[in-house]
Every structure is written in C-alpha cells, then in structure tokens.
Amino acid sequence: MLDAPRDFGPAPRAAVHSADYLRFLETVHGRWVDAGMTSEHVFGNVHPGRHMSGLPGNLLGQVGYYTADLACPIGPGTWTAVCAAANVALTAASHVLEGAPQAYAVCRPPGHHAFDDAAGGFCFLNNVAIAAQSAVAQGRRPAIVDMDLHAGNGTQGIFYRRGDVLTVSLHRDPDDYYPYFAGYAEERGEGDGAGTHLNLPLPEGTGDNAYLAALDDALQAVRAWAPDILFVSVGLDGYEHDPLEGFKLTTVGFARIAQALGELGLPTVLVQEGGYNVPDIGANIVSFLDGFMAGRGA
Numbered sequence: 407m408l409d410a411p412r413d414f415g416p417a418p419r420a421a422v423h424s425a426d427y428l429r430f431l432e433t434v435h436g437r438w439v440d441a442g443m444t445s446e447h448v449f450g451n452v453h454p455g456r457h458m459s460g461l462p463g464n465l466l467g468q469v470g471y472y473t474a475d476l477a478c479p480i481g482p483g484t485w486t487a488v489c490a491a492a493n494v495a496l497t498a499a500s501h502v503l504e505g506a507p508q509a510y511a512v513c514r515p516p517g518h519h520a521f522d523d524a525a526g527g528f529c530f531l532n533n534v535a536i537a538a539q540s541a542v543a544q545g546r547r548p549a550i551v552d553m554d555l556h557a558g559n560g561t562q563g564i565f566y567r568r569g570d571v572l573t574v575s576l577h578r579d580p581d582d583y584y585p586y587f588a589g590y591a592e593e594r595g596e597g598d599g600a601g602t603h604l605n606l607p608l609p610e611g612t613g614d615n616a617y618l619a620a621l622d623d624a625l626q627a628v629r630a631w632a633p634d635i636l637f638v639s640v641g642l643d644g645y646e647h648d649p650l651e652g653f654k655l656t657t658v659g660f661a662r663i664a665q666a667l668g669e670l671g672l673p674t675v676l677v678q679e680g681g682y683n684v685p686d687i688g689a690n691i692v693s694f695l696d697g698f699m700a701g702r703g704a
C-alpha cells in the first residue's frame with residue numbers, strides 16, 4: 407500500500423532537535439537573503455573546532471555553529487523538504503505503531519548525519535531518530551540498525567547518553583572515510599547510554615559475505631536488547647557500483663542483508679538514507695524489500 411505522508415506538526419521535531427537549531431534551520435535562508443549574501447544557498451566558511459563552543463549571534467558564525475561540514479547547503483526549499491521527510495518517517499512509524507508489520511519511508515533528504523543541533527552530510531533533520539522517538543513516546547523500546555555506507559554519527563550522537571534506544575551502525579571505517587570523527591568501535595555510549603551503542607567499522611571494499619558476518623554481530627546485539635520495534639536506516643551507497651566506491655555490496659547482497667533483518671520478526675520501520683547510483687537504486691531497493699519480505703516468510 408502506498409501512502410502519502412501526514413503532517414505531524416512541530417512537536418516530533420522538537421522532541422529530538424533543539425529549539426534554537428530548529429529556529430535557525432527554519433529562518434536562516436531568509437536571513438541569508440536579507441543580509442544580501444551573494445550565494446543562493448547558505449554555506450558556512452568557519453566552524454568551531456574542538457576547543458570552542460560559543461554560540462554567536464552573527465549570521466555566518468551561526469551557520470558554522472549549526473552545520474558540521476559543507477555538505478549541507480540550505481536553500482529556499484530546505485525547511486519545507488526536511489519537514490516533509492521527517493513526516494514521511496513519522497507516517498511510516500505511525501503505521502507500524504498501529505499494528506502494521508512493516509513500512510518503508512522514502513525520505514529525501516536523508517537524516518542519519520543530523521545531530522540534535524547540527525546539520526551535516528546532506529542531512530538536516532534526523533528522520534529515523536524522530537520516528538524512533540515517536541515510538542519511545544508511546545512507551546516502546548526501539549532498536550535502530552544503520553546499514554548505510556557511512557557511520558550514522560548523528561543518530562549515534564542523539565541517543566549516545568540515553569538508555570532507552572539501542573543504536574547499531576555498520577559502516578566503512580571512519581579512520582579513512584566520512585564522517586571521520588565518529589563511528590569507531592570503542593564508542594559504546596556514555597552515562598545512561600553506556601553500552602547502548604555499537605559501531606561495526608568495516609574496511610574499504612567489504613563484500614557481501616564479510617558484511618553479513620558483521621551483520622550477525624549487529625543482530626546479536628539487537629536480540630540481546632529485546633526491542634519491541636526496529637528501525638533501519640537503509641543506505642544503498644555500499645553498492646559495488648555506487649560512485650562513492652566504499653563497499654562492494656551486490657544487488658543480491660542487499661536482499662540477503664534485508665532477509666536477515668526481516669528474520670528478526672520485529673515490527674519494522676525502514677527509513678531511506680543514502681544511495682548514489684541513480685540508475686541502479688530502484689533495482690537495489692526492490693531487491694532489499696523483496697529480501698526483507700522473504701525474511702518475514704512472505
């Protein structure tokens with residue numbers, strides 16, 4: 407069944423992202439135009455380093471503060487688009503929370519690199535985090551598995567000090583790949599979240615079999631957590647012919663990965679993240695969804 411997204415209003419966004427960041431994201435393009443900036447899109451040119459944490463009032467300073475890198479230009483339609491993407495994820499989650507066994511959220515832009523107060527890596531609002539938080543608000547116990555090529559650093563950051571959501575990410579080793587500054591195996595959560603995050607970094611060129619072996623470890627952690635709802639950040643950029651050239655996953659490999667996820671037998675919300683081989687992405691997501699349903703025994 408295909409379904410159009412519903413508008414859940416500002417509350418689910420505010421349950422994950424800080425009020426000042428949301429205000430920035432909604433208003434910054436207008437401020438950029440009013441200030442007479444010459445580029446069409448909002449770009450930062452200075453970012454706080456590890457030893458600075460001040461929040462300035464200045465426009466360029468704020469752009470640097472609220473964006474983690476230069477891969478998140480903000481245009482006149484960004485706010486509308488990111489709210490729509492979050493509503494797509496929330497709509498899928500609502501179906502599953504109301505009893506559907508699974509739903510697939512076709513989100514654009516993606517979300518897993520967005521922190522509670524920062525955009526980055528094509529991501530502005532963290533769709534999967536917003537959807538998972540909507541499940542927490544209903545007393546559910548979610549696990550999030552991120553199988554995008556890149557570490558789900560934003561999702562990791564949002565739940566890192568919380569003990570109510572398990573987050574697991576399989577990805578290309580950040581030692582030599584974006585997002586570089588997170589996604590390492592020793593990052594396991596802190597405070598109430600200690601032990602509730604798992605990173606499984608994998609080397610360049612990882613193929614189906616090695617990936618599936620790591621996925622076994624991920625799924626073991628999920629089973630140990632005993633969630634009652636599963637969220638999956640579905641990235642197809644680990645594809646062997648993806649222009650990002652990170653992994654060597656095949657179209658059939660995506661079906662095998664999804665089958666293993668489906669075999670968990672959990673109510674599941676699949677949320678689209680990356681994937682940059684546009685001609686093949688359709689075949690890859692169909693393979694993924696078919697594999698998932700095969701894992702369901704369907």
Ligand SMILES: [Zn+2]
Nearest residue numbers: 554555556680
């Ligand atoms: Zn990615």
